Amino acid sequence: MGRLITAERRNKIAELIVSNGSIKVGELADNFTVSTETIRKDLIYLDKMGVIKKSRGGALSSLEVMEKPLETRSAENFDLKNAIAKKALSFIKNNAVLFIDAGSTALCLAKMLYLKKGLTIITNSISAANVLVNSKNKVYMSGGELNNTTMALEGFGATEFLSKIKVDVAFLGSSGFKEHCGPVSIDFSDADVKRIMISNSKLAIVLADSNKSRSTALVEYASWKDIDYLITNEDIDIKAVEELKKFTKLVFTDS
CATH class of the missing domain: 3.40.50.1360 (Rossmann fold)
Structure with a gap:
């Protein structure tokens, strides 16, 4: 994936995490061809926005930490x-x-x-x-x-x-x-x-x-x-x- 501007990258990261439930920092860095430090800053931003929950080494979708009666x-x-x-x-x-x-x-x-x-x-x-x-x-x-x-x-x-x-x-x-x-x-x-x-x-x-x-x-x-x-x-x-x-x-x- 080519380099994206910050807002676009963060939107795509949010979509990936919401769709997949969780993802690792290293995977995101490889996917977007940026440093892990850049990804950590992105995750901190998305965490503050309430879209994801930052976890050790990666992130969870906020939806994954809700109680869901899902089969x-x-x-x-x-x-x-x-x-x-x-x-x-x-x-x-x-x-x-x-x-x-x-x-x-x-x-x-x-x-x-x-x-x-x-x-x-x-x-x-x-x-x-x-x-x-x-x-x-x-x-x-x-x-x-x-x-x-x-x-x-x-x-x-x-x-x-x-x-x-x-x-x-x-x-x-x-x-x-x-x-x-x-x-x-x-x-x-x-x-x-x-x-x-x-x-x-x-x-x-x-x-x-x-x-x-x-x-x-x-x-x-x-x-x-x-x-x-x-x-x-x-x-x-x-x-x-x-x-x-x-x-x-x-x-x-x-x-």
Whole structure:
């Protein structure tokens, strides 16, 4: 990576630490071709800004030291999910109103939004709200019954609140879509939340890595024709691609 001005370098360091959770001083120095002393000064600055927590020999994301009710599945296919979340950022305009669904890929997106400001973010995800609580965005949570598998608020409390909300973009997860005509969910309550936000959004975007083309779940919560974009990676099943392109727009990650 070529040399960057200080502000650019610090922004990129913040993005790396938030995305990866932690990183060593030596790695950052090699990555940005600067001295370790320069990196330490950068980390001190970012620590004061509240973005990271400086640690012995490196730094942790501030998000990593928060108490997060996060399932271990969030670590599965992390690089794929992170790349999908990064691609999703291109659909977010300044001062936009967003819905962030429960799910591990949506959580990767929430972590990236932590570094943004001026957004209005609606979510039914305890995990997403937790990472965004100290961001410079307005964050609103639905009510509802807590699902201890997805860490999402569901049921009447969630759907009643969300039915009155209009958003620019709804980012939705999927438990799979093999042998279905649309994205699927693990239960009916979660599917109800997703359906409402598809109806109440200008853009409905599904975030799902290619492994979801080879798995399935209980409830088909929408038809692909109701989804504006599917963001995924290129390892998706070729037959699935041919079918999906008939009904929705596919966006592939850069890596």
